[in-house]
Amino acid sequence: MLEKQKPAIMCLALFTLALIILVASPGFASTMEIIDEDIDQAAGSITISEGTAVNGNVTLNMGDIEVNGVVNGDVKNNMGRIVINGDVHGDVSTDMGQLEVNGNVSGDVRTRMGDVIINGSVAGNLYGDLGKLQVDGTVGGDVESGFGELRIDGVVGGNVSSKGGNITINGLVEGDVTLGRGQVELGPDGSVDGHIYVDRGLIKKADSAFVGSMEIGEELTRAELREEMKDDYLVERPRERMGERIADQVITRVNDIMRRISFLPQIGPGRDWQLFPTLFVGFYSNVARSMLNMLILFAFAALTHSLFPRQVKAAGDAISINAGPVIGWGLLTTILAVPVMVMLGLSIIGIPLILFVLMALAVAAVLGYAALTGLVGERLTYVASPSANINPLGAIAIGVLVIGLISMIPVIGWFVSWLIYAVAIGATLVTRFGTQGSH
Numbered sequence: 152m153l154e155k156q157k158p159a160i161m162c163l164a165l166f167t168l169a170l171i172i173l174v175a176s177p178g179f180a181s182t183m184e185i186i187d188e189d190i191d192q193a194a195g196s197i198t199i200s201e202g203t204a205v206n207g208n209v210t211l212n213m214g215d216i217e218v219n220g221v222v223n224g225d226v227k228n229n230m231g232r233i234v235i236n237g238d239v240h241g242d243v244s245t246d247m248g249q250l251e252v253n254g255n256v257s258g259d260v261r262t263r264m265g266d267v268i269i270n271g272s273v274a275g276n277l278y279g280d281l282g283k284l285q286v287d288g289t290v291g292g293d294v295e296s297g298f299g300e301l302r303i304d305g306v307v308g309g310n311v312s313s314k315g316g317n318i319t320i321n322g323l324v325e326g327d328v329t330l331g332r333g334q335v336e337l338g339p340d341g342s343v344d345g346h347i348y349v350d351r352g353l354i355k356k357a358d359s360a361f362v363g364s365m366e367i368g369e370e371l372t373r374a375e376l377r378e379e380m381k382d383d384y385l386v387e388r389p390r391e392r393m394g395e396r397i398a399d400q401v402i403t404r405v406n407d408i409m410r411r412i413s414f415l416p417q418i419g420p421g422r423d424w425q426l427f428p429t430l431f432v433g434f435y436s437n438v439a440r441s442m443l444n445m446l447i448l449f450a451f452a453a454l455t456h457s458l459f460p461r462q463v464k465a466a467g468d469a470i471s472i473n474a475g476p477v478i479g480w481g482l483l484t485t486i487l488a489v490p491v492m493v494m495l496g497l498s499i500i501g502i503p504l505i506l507f508v509l510m511a512l513a514v515a516a517v518l519g520y521a522a523l524t525g526l527v528g529e530r531l532t533y534v535a536s537p538s539a540n541i542n543p544l545g546a547i548a549i550g551v552l553v554i555g556l557i558s559m560i561p562v563i564g565w566f567v568s569w570l571i572y573a574v575a576i577g578a579t580l581v582t583r584f585g586t587q588g589s590h
Contacts, residue, residue, distance in 0.1 A: 183203070187207070194454075195214045201220050211231060214228070215231050218254070221240070225242045225243070225244070227245070230450060235253060238257075239257065245263075246263045252288070259276045262279045262280070263282075265281075268285045268287065269286045272288050272289040273291065273292075281298055285304070286304065286322070293312070297314050297315075303322045311324050318330055321338030330352060331350050333352045334354070335347055338357055339358075348366045348367075451521070452521040452524050452547045464522070467525055481580070515575070518578075524546075525546045526550070527546075527549070527554065528549035
């Protein structure tokens with residue numbers, strides 16, 4: 152019997168030996184692509200493919216980052232989306248964007264004005280503000296939220312805290328839970344080993360849930376809590392309602408602005424004709440709404456600069472070198488825009504041209520505004536520190552902030568906003584939408 156099996160055994164042995172040699176050979180071994188430098192990109196998208204290791208930081212100002220490989224450094228994104236399917240041996244942060252961790256992060260995860268979903272593991276802490284934080288995986292450290300919905304279905308090894316909103320726990324929190332204002336809800340599978348403290352609000356606990364101890368500073372009914380939070384759109388609410396409320400605030404501000412210079416009827420319920428959305432920060436808005444407007448303006452200006460840097464520079468040079476023609480053309484255009492479009496509206500042929508004029512003015516305003524805010528930021532930085540070298544997007548941020556604050560001043564602010572609009576239009580027209588330099 153053994154003699155009959157010898158050929159088969161020999162074939163199996165030879166096959167095994169050949170397989171070992173093949174696997175051990177350099178040609179068969181999986182090759183890892185190594186990038187020994189930082190990756191820094193202004194706009195677009197960055198993908199770290201599986202089998203790729205980056206020994207440095209990955210930074211993107213606008214766009215999406217997807218990590219399927221390994222990053223031995225930090226990953227940072229502004230106004231975009233980050234998806235971690237691989238491993239990041241550092242911190243991950245995003246501003247005004249979404250973040251999803253399906254892999255592993257050895258450091259901290261931070262986000263502002265965006266949603267975070269943790270399906271994988273985060274060894275450090277999780278920080279978020281003005282967005283939804285959802286932990287379905289594991290966070291080894293603390294979870295801190297400013298204002299936003301916080302849901303834990305996974306495991307948190309540290310403490311959980313929020314300034315305001317709803318905290319829903321149907322997983323495990325090994326530390327304490329602290330909430331400034333809102334509601335803490337423990338589901339059937341919820342477990343908090345430490346202490347739950349709510350300064351103002353309420354605690355809802357399922358019968359099967361476990362908690363070490365609970366305390367409420369000032370207990371409110373659901374009706375009282377709802378009434379107290381209904382006018383505060385920055386305080387946590389379900390995702391859909393929060394997005395709808397922010398959109399409503401933006402539309403309201405645009406309509407308030409356009410009613411002051413409105414020359415066309417409404418085109419739909421709650422919507423006015425928009426010449427340039429939220430260009431002016433009126434004194435009728437409160438500080439929170441004004442800051443929201445500044446963030447939207449910064450997003451417009453930063454995106455324009457990232458996509459059309461040469462055109463923005465040309466418009467900025469025109470403002471510096473030929474301020475007179477820029478202001479003159481800008482004032483003339485803003486003054487004549489209304490009667491010209493009224494005349495176009497008198498004929499059937501001219502009505503479609505009104506939309507073209509509005510589009511042209513909007514594009515011109517965006518381009519010129521990006522140039523003007525960048526120029527203001529650069530000049531202010533130079534005055535404060537002549538040797539400083541500021542990033543263009545940082546200069547735009549400073550310019551948006553300064554102009555926005557000035558525009559909030561009653562009476563004077565409205566005039567400044569109109570003048571800024573005129574200068575933005577003029578700079579774009581003088582340079583023919585940034586295609587020609589200023590002479």
